[in-house]
Amino acid sequence: MAAHKTMHAVQYGSYGGGADALKHVEVLVPSPKKDEVLLKIEAAAINPFDWKVQKGAVRPFMPRKFPHTPVVDVAGEVVDVGPEVNSLKQGDKVVSLLNIMTGGGLAEYAVASTNLTTILPPTTPPDEAAGLPTASLTALQALRYAGVELGRPNQQPKNILITAASGGIGQFATQLAKLANLHVTATCGARNIDLVRSLGADEVLDYKTPEGASLISPSEKKYDAVIHCATGISWSAFEPNLAEKGKVVDITPTMKVMMTSLLQKLTFSKKQIVPLMLSPQGKDLSFIVGLVGEGKLRTVIDSRYPLEKAEEAWAKSMSGHATGKIIVEMRSSS
Numbered sequence: 001m002a003a004h005k006t007m008h009a010v011q012y013g014s015y016g017g018g019a020d021a022l023k024h025v026e027v028l029v030p031s032p033k034k035d036e037v038l039l040k041i042e043a044a045a046i047n048p049f050d051w052k053v054q055k056g057a058v059r060p061f062m063p064r065k066f067p068h069t070p071v072v073d074v075a076g077e078v079v080d081v082g083p084e085v086n087s088l089k090q091g092d093k094v095v096s097l098l099n100i101m102t103g104g105g106l107a108e109y110a111v112a113s114t115n116l117t118t119i120l121p122p123t124t125p126p127d128e129a130a131g132l133p134t135a136s137l138t139a140l141q142a143l144r145y146a147g148v149e150l151g152r153p154n155q156q157p158k159n160i161l162i163t164a165a166s167g168g169i170g171q172f173a174t175q176l177a178k179l180a181n182l183h184v185t186a187t188c189g190a191r192n193i194d195l196v197r198s199l200g201a202d203e204v205l206d207y208k209t210p211e212g213a214s215l216i217s218p219s220e221k222k223y224d225a226v227i228h229c230a231t232g233i234s235w236s237a238f239e240p241n242l243a244e245k246g247k248v249v250d251i252t253p254t255m256k257v258m259m260t261s262l263l264q265k266l267t268f269s270k271k272q273i274v275p276l277m278l279s280p281q282g283k284d285l286s287f288i289v290g291l292v293g294e295g296k297l298r299t300v301i302d303s304r305y306p307l308e309k310a311e312e313a314w315a316k317s318m319s320g321h322a323t324g325k326i327i328v329e330m331r332s333s334s
């Protein structure tokens with residue numbers, strides 16, 4: 001890559017402001033360092049975490065500096081490799097989870113660590129691939145926290161509840177739970193019930209009805225585990241629906257949830273709520289991409305936007321009403 005080449009990127013310069021604060025700029029194309037590759041990005045996916053960082057949810061740690069180019073989930077082509085990179089080469093089509101501290105995905109090019117970059121099967125398009133990293137890895141890790149290991153016979157837990165199964169993470173949690181042969185009860189809005197059934201859910205509750213709000217399984221099963229992908233549901237709503245040693249994995253834990261979890265641990269409570277923070281692993285990304293290649297897992301896409309309209313994609317994510325992943329596509333010819 002020629003030195004000093006510039007690219008189109010979307011950035012924000014301070015906390016707050018939502019989609020209106022995103023600016024289209026020309027910046028230098030970054031250079032890959034040791035164990036990094038430079039990607040020509042073909043598609044990127046927005047996650048709620050991206051705009052929560054803009055809102056200041058992890059201030060003062062993130063973003064590391066302003067202006068910040070957000071987004072960490074990308075798919076594209078390797079166009080340059082840094083020193084000591086042997087596992088990837090120019091021309092490889094890949095999916096990457098970029099450095100969470102520095103982002104960089106809302107741009108034409110980004111540097112990615114080889115550790116969190118996986119070669120794609122030729123049949124996987126970049127938009128579907130870009131939707132994978134954060135959401136599918138969080139779903140996989142949440143299932144592990146719940147005691148589920150894909151491929152293990154006689155899986156325990158058996159009955160699982162997945163809230164917001166229509167969302168970016170819930171869609172993968174539902175599909176992965178079915179691959180593990182669990183009985184899945186899922187919640188979503190009425191418009192997404194058929195979709196969530198098509199992902200494999202055995203029972204679906206409309207979260208806006210009294211039955212949905214009660215979280216009671218239509219077949220009156222108690223849940224061995226809950227993958228809680230929605231927000232605003234209290235422990236007291238889950239607790240009566242849990243089996244004796246039922247566990248709720250909360251992927252958006254509040255301070256109250258942290259305190260409840262700590263107290264439950266200290267008192268050896270059988271039923272527990274467990275906070276989760278994604279700790280991404282390259283081998284898990286390869287595993288997920290393998291499932292996609294085998295046709296066992298798919299990305300539901302809510303909508304696609306060109307980079308020129310990234311602020312519309314940002315606003316859609318902030319609405320909290322996506323069905324699956326929101327994708328930004330880079331269509332530059334350079």
Ligand SMILES: NC(=O)c1ccc[n+]([C@@H]2O[C@H](COP(=O)([O-])OP(=O)(O)OC[C@H]3O[C@@H](n4cnc5c(N)ncnc54)[C@H](OP(=O)(O)O)[C@@H]3O)[C@@H](O)[C@H]2O)c1
Pocket residue numbers: 047048049052134135138163164165166167168169170187188189190192207229230231250251252276277278279317320321322323324
């Ligand atoms: N811990 C971690 O490391 C980690 C990693 C990634 C994400 N997260 C967090 O996980 C959460 C989910 O992320 P996501 O990407 O899946 O979100 P998302 O795609 O924005 O979720 C949107 C979906 O949730 C549904 N929904 C909203 N409220 C619901 C409710 N009360 N019950 C059932 N469904 C509901 C919406 O349905 P309607 O449109 O019908 O309302 C919509 O389909 C976010 O808070 C995110 O920040 C945590």
